[in-house]
Amino acid sequence: MKIIIAPDSFKGSLTAKEAAEAIERGLRRSPLKAETVLVPMADGGEGTVQSLVDATGGHMIQAQVTGPLGQSVMASYGILGDGRTAAIEMAAASGIQFVNEQTRDPLVTTTYGTGELIVKALDQGAQEIIVGLGGSATNDGGAGMAQALGARLLDADGHELTQGGAALARLDRIDISGLDPRLASTRIRLASDVTNPLTGPEGASAVFGPQKGADPSMVATLDAALAHYAAVIRKDLHREVETKPGAGAAGGLGAGFLAFTPAVMASGVNIVVETTHLKELARGADLCFTGEGGIDFQTGFGKTPMGTAQAVKESSPGCKVIALAGNVGAGTEELYKVGIDAIFSISPGAVSLEDAMTKAADNLAAVAENIGRLLA
Known part of the structure; x- marks a missing residue:
């Protein structure tokens, strides 16, 4: 199995690279056997x-x-x-x-x-x-x-x-x-x-x-x-x-x-897709993890998770895209129409904003591990 890990930054908590590394760390803790390719992403905004x-x-x-x-x-x-x-x-x-x-x-x-x-x-x-x-x-x-x-x-x-x-x-x-x-x-x-x-x-x-x-x-x-x-x-x-x-x-x-x-x-995300060679790296991919701090209906207006999903599926139409976010807001059902197959919140429950941001890497890894165990 080939997995592309291409998140944006989690604003105030993790750079895109740190988020990607946390997702990979969680997958490695699961029994899932896969080749992982890390591609830090962005859409032209901060980070x-x-x-x-x-x-x-x-x-x-x-x-x-x-x-x-x-x-x-x-x-x-x-x-x-x-x-x-x-x-x-x-x-x-x-x-x-x-x-x-x-x-x-x-x-x-x-x-x-x-x-x-x-x-x-x-x-x-x-x-x-x-x-x-x-x-x-x-x-x-x-x-x-x-x-x-x-x-x-x-x-x-x-x-x-x-x-x-x-x-x-x-x-x-x-x-x-x-x-x-x-x-x-x-x-x-x-x-x-x-x-x-x-x-x-x-x-x-x-x-x-x-x-x-x-x-x-x-x-x-x-x-x-x-x-x-x-x-x-x-x-x-x-x-x-x-x-x-x-x-x-x-x-x-x-x-x-x-x-x-x-x-x-x-388009900011299109520039990043081109510069990182995401489409080339995604050839033959079975699964893609993307995400950012918050996902809602606005994500469908060209933000990183949507742009990533569309780029990956252009190279590998059968690839499934999973989006992870600290906060999952309203209107996310519309994202299933633009290339994202599943959305998960990484929040472990009712926690303070400070705790959520401080423990973002651990929470990302934990959710990625559980998804890996399910797939395995």
Whole structure:
């Protein structure tokens, strides 16, 4: 029997690699005889870089960059096992964890540090960059990132714009003569399942701004500034980004990538499936274990367990997929229609959240062992 073990991370408890190892450990304690193949997975959200590094035998690099409020922060990015692909989570440099209730302010927060991480990855020789969009503290349309990459955003007096989304209202012209030339020959893929446009009622400011501290007045200010930004991009760069699906991801960072780099949007889980060679590894598999911290109806919208199940069954149609989760929520019956064959909670009973998270590895192993014993 061949078993693929391909979970996502269990947020706050286990990395995807640790979850996979716990499942394997439990199976080994059962009488079931099987070949196991571990493939840590992710869907573009938190933990994607670590999963890709673990799955490909790569390594992490730490770098000092500019945080969302202009402060110096320590961020990490990954160089994958092929030595030519970098993986970056924008939240590592520009994430909401760097602000609090008192300091969060999407009028001034910047993605400059994300641009600095891209430059550092290029300095490491990266020819391809995977960027996870999400968890941002910013609403600047990727303007800060563009400035870090060498673009000049100028006001009517020819002065460089200050940082933050509100400053975009003063943008008069864009000069990309100093843009890092290495970008033109770099493949950049944006891992995000967000399809929001840049502006409007479904745009970055209206939908995600309140999470970052924007009141209704600030939302209106930011939305107008991003609309003006898109108009100047249209005039000077001849690119249409305002209505592109995904342009509103990470406070409009998606639009910034589409405007200033050759980036393309892609499903986060599909990028991970391709990068980890999951389909190739799953050929001839009889069983697949996947999972993440919580599984419910939203899992069917492209999250890791569904994407994993579909990829594995594309290679091995007869493979049965078992999903394990710390919490099994409402609507999971819909997942049986999209490739998952069985879902199990790893909770041993009524326990505190702290206990559940502390003992996640042991609970995963215990459930995997019992499933192994049943199959044996």
